[in-house]
Structures are given as structure tokens and as C-alpha cells.
Amino acid sequence: MQAKVQWVEGDTFIGTSHSGHNVVFDTGSDPKAPSPMEMVLMSAGACSSVDVVSILKKARQQVSGVQVQLSGERAETTPRVFTKINLHFIVTGTEVSEKHVERAVALSADKYCSVAIMLEKSVQITHSFEVQEIV
Known part of the structure; x- marks a missing residue:
């Protein structure tokens, strides 16, 4: 199994699964997605x-x-x-x-x-x- 995570901006990242699905992560103080x-x-x-x-x-x-x-x-x-x-x-x-x-x-x-x-x-x-x- 493989995946990748790419920094977008600020505290936001996008993870991409091996099957091509995307998930947004956010670690900021005003998050727009789950941590x-x-x-x-x-x-x-x-x-x-x-x-x-x-x-x-x-x-x-x-x-x-x-x-x-x-x-x-x-x-x-x-x-x-x-x-x-x-x-x-x-x-x-x-x-x-x-x-x-x-x-x-x-x-x-x-x-x-x-x-x-x-x-x-x-x-x-x-x-x-x-x-x-x-x-």
C-alpha cells in the first residue's frame, strides 16, 4: 500500500491514496478539514x-x-x-x-x-x- 501527502498552503495538506482518492487535512487554529x-x-x-x-x-x-x-x-x-x-x-x-x-x-x-x-x-x-x- 502506498500514499502521498502534499502541502497545499498554511497548515493544509492533501493526502492521495494509491487508489487515487484525496483527503484534506488541516492542523491550523481555524481548521477547514480534520486533523x-x-x-x-x-x-x-x-x-x-x-x-x-x-x-x-x-x-x-x-x-x-x-x-x-x-x-x-x-x-x-x-x-x-x-x-x-x-x-x-x-x-x-x-x-x-x-x-x-x-x-x-x-x-x-x-x-x-x-x-x-x-x-x-x-x-x-x-x-x-x-x-x-x-x-
């Missing part, structure tokens, strides 16, 4: 969400929405690495089994989400979830 650390946090959420949706679909759950709310704590001193991250999944649907959601979140955390598993080597990562029934 690199925000992107890391969102990447963990996106990676885990892909797993949870896929696992729930395979379990034939009637899921209409999956959202993950992410919270991260960072070290006070430089480098301000993440020390804790929580991924809280909100799964909406009809007759969605909490047991299936719990299993999907656990499989993502323990086996499938390469981003979170990589971060877990130095960051305390926790997971939680709730199921919201659509009436």
Missing part, C-alpha cells in the same frame, strides 16, 4: 463500522442504520498520542438482537478491524453499544 489525529479516530470508527454492518447483514438482522460515536483521550505532553478510545455503536432496526450486535462488535474488536487492533497495542480501546428499535 491527522481526528482522521485516525474516524478511521478506527469506519473500520469497525464496516465489520459490524457486514456481520449483522450476514446474521440476517433487519438493520437500517449503524452509527459509531467515538471519543478519544490524548496524552497531555508531546507527542499527544491517544491513550484511550471508546467506540459506542448505535444500531437501529427492526427486531435487532442485542446478542447479535454484541457478537458483531466483539468480532470487530478482537478479529477484524485492523485499524483498532493496530492502535490497541498502545491505546486502551473500549467498545459499547445500544440497539434502537424502529417502530
Whole structure:
């Protein structure tokens, strides 16, 4: 896998993936795009969400929405690495089994989400979830 990041101006950079997709990063005091650390946090959420949706679909759950709310704590001193991250999944649907959601979140955390598993080597990562029934 390869990528590149190019400085645009000020504190703005554009990352280009090997597949040709662009992402804007901004580290300034009045940012116009996410910072690199925000992107890391969102990447963990996106990676885990892909797993949870896929696992729930395979379990034939009637899921209409999956959202993950992410919270991260960072070290006070430089480098301000993440020390804790929580991924809280909100799964909406009809007759969605909490047991299936719990299993999907656990499989993502323990086996499938390469981003979170990589971060877990130095960051305390926790997971939680709730199921919201659509009436």
C-alpha cells in the first residue's frame, strides 16, 4: 500500500491514496478539514463500522442504520498520542438482537478491524453499544 501527502498552503495538506482518492487535512487554529489525529479516530470508527454492518447483514438482522460515536483521550505532553478510545455503536432496526450486535462488535474488536487492533497495542480501546428499535 502506498500514499502521498502534499502541502497545499498554511497548515493544509492533501493526502492521495494509491487508489487515487484525496483527503484534506488541516492542523491550523481555524481548521477547514480534520486533523491527522481526528482522521485516525474516524478511521478506527469506519473500520469497525464496516465489520459490524457486514456481520449483522450476514446474521440476517433487519438493520437500517449503524452509527459509531467515538471519543478519544490524548496524552497531555508531546507527542499527544491517544491513550484511550471508546467506540459506542448505535444500531437501529427492526427486531435487532442485542446478542447479535454484541457478537458483531466483539468480532470487530478482537478479529477484524485492523485499524483498532493496530492502535490497541498502545491505546486502551473500549467498545459499547445500544440497539434502537424502529417502530
